[in-house]
Amino acid sequence: NAGVTQTPKFRILKIGQSMTLQCAQDMNHNYMYWYRQDPGMGLKLIYYSVGAGITDKGEVPNGYNVSRSTTEDFPLRLELAAPSQTSVYFCASSHTPGGGSYNSPLHFGNGTRLTVT
């Protein structure tokens, strides 16, 4: 199983540019999450989805958009990149709400390191 796959691994954007961070999972998980991790900080939830066609805002949604047209994919869109969006972005999925059980944990991707200059 591939688990949760994020692309790209690294990206440098200029201010004002846009891009989409891709996230795909092959475990048929309904619950998917986007987090950002700033240096020396914990993860902050950007957006989440409880199933195809359903998304909702997390703690820090401003400047981002998401869609969930299929169970497998949960892309994160940055429309007008700003330096404040420089961060490492993690996508995660789980079979149960929030994950966190040993037999149904929260599966994380390997992250996308984004720099906006």
Place this chain on the structure above:
Amino acid sequence: AQTVTQSQPEMSVQEAETVTLSCTYDTSESDYYLFWYKQPPSRQMILVIRQEAYKQQNATENRFSVNFQKAAKSFSLKISDSQLGDAAMYFCAYRTSQGAQKLVFGQGTRLTINP
């Protein structure tokens, strides 16, 4: 809103010794879950241990155990017989039992193991 605080940005321990990482949280809920996640240099987040708030018994997973003090809202992680592979960032996390059950993470503690 719930918050999670890890007051130790960095910790170090000699190999084979025991280390305790601290975590406090704030919530008005009575039913919730607490977790410790490990993030090695590979950046992959790995679940180390979890604790259900309704359980009084402290969770244990091999060399990892917690000290859960519900009234004090404290949730520390003890690593016994530390190994070089334990070196990583450790995050404490809180999850409500309601709604979409999103995780709230602390700032993390970087653990170094000295050989």
